[in-house]
Amino acid sequence: MVVFSVFIISKSGGLIYNYDHCPVVTEIEKTFSYPLDLKLEYINQRVVVTFGQRDGIRVGYSILAVNGEAITGRKVGERDVLDEILAKEANYPVSIKLGITKLSANEKIVLASMFHSMYAIAALQLSGSKNGAKNKPPSSSGIEVLETDNFRLNCFQTLTGVKFVIISDLTPSPTSKDALLRRIYDVYSDYVLKNPFYSLDMPIRCELFDINLQSLLDLAEKSGINSV
Numbered sequence: 001m002v003v004f005s006v007f008i009i010s011k012s013g014g015l016i017y018n019y020d021h022c023p024v025v026t027e028i029e030k031t032f033s034y035p036l037d038l039k040l041e042y043i044n045q046r047v048v049v050t051f052g053q054r055d056g057i058r059v060g061y062s063i064l065a066v067n068g069e070a071i072t073g074r075k076v077g078e079r080d081v082l083d084e085i086l087a088k089e090a091n092y093p094v095s096i097k098l099g100i101t102k103l104s105a106n107e108k109i110v111l112a113s114m115f116h117s118m119y120a121i122a123a124l125q126l127s128g129s130k131n132g133a134k135n136k137p138p139s140s141s142g143i144e145v146l147e148t149d150n151f152r153l154n155c156f157q158t159l160t161g162v163k164f165v166i167i168s169d170l171t172p173s174p175t176s177k178d179a180l181l182r183r184i185y186d187v188y189s190d191y192v193l194k195n196p197f198y199s200l201d202m203p204i205r206c207e208l209f210d211i212n213l214q215s216l217l218d219l220a221e222k223s224g225i226n227s228v
Contacts, residue, residue: 001176002169003217004151006184007108010201011161013116015109017204021217024151027064027099028056034092040082042074046101047081057098065097119143119155119163156181164188180220187212 004024008017032038039051046062053059066085069076076085085091103111123142146153147170154177156164164181191209192198198206 001171001180001221003166003180003221004169005167006213006217007112007163007165007167008188008204009112009116009163009165012201013113014201015112016201018108019210019213021214022221023102024100026061027097028061029065029095029097030055030057031093031095034089036086036094040086042082045073047071047074049098060100061098062101063096064099064101067095115143115155115165116163119157152177154178154181156185158185176220180216183216183220184213187216 003021005021006017006019007015010016037052037054038049038057040047040063041050042048043050048063049057049059049061051059063071063081065071066076066081071081074081079085086094119142142157143153143155145155150170151167152170154166154168156178158164164184166177166181166184168177187209191212192204192206195206198204
């Protein structure tokens with residue numbers, strides 16, 4: 001089991017903690033000839049692949065560097081990547097590094113708020129009742145697991161509404177990941193809630209919590225959650 005990231009979301013939907021334990025490495029560098037067989041667009045201040053998935057390059061990857069020079073926005077130095085470099089045959093062959101860019105702090109905050117809203121919508125969905133109209137049907141527990149082709153998201157919500165979320169690989173061990181979430185909650189209770197200087201729903205800045213969370217994740221990956 002590999003854990004990529006841990007998120008803690010307050011009951012109001014704010015991101016109060018994030019720890020990137022094992023960031024996913026997606027960088028691919030290839031040399032291209034003219035004409036470039038990738039369709040690129042400038043989206044959200046990134047030059048993104050929108051068509052032409054090939055050789056490990058996927059739709060959604062961004063250009064990180066051109067000929068070894070890092071890209072900022074859509075420029076390398078003073079030159080525009082799309083209009084002045086990749087559009088001109090004289091600049092080829094060209095080496096392009098592509099991958100998934102790291103999320104900024106603001107993007108993580110936005111994603112946490114979006115997940116909080118999706119969780120609330122799912123929790124409001126009512127399942128059918130077979131016991132007659134007088135009995136209220138049970139409500140959904142919200143989003144507990146969300147799986148894609150590349151990762152699995154597991155969520156545990158406490159009785160006070162705080163959500164603990166881990167992003168991990170696709171190892172088929174849902175029970176272990178649920179247990180890991182509860183162990184993370186135990187560490188949170190010991191080192192955050194018992195900290196007299198911490199206020200509820202505020203960003204978590206506690207060195208002891210960081211150290212013990214990292215140790216917990218390392219041990220869970222090496223020996224399994226049962227040994228934690």
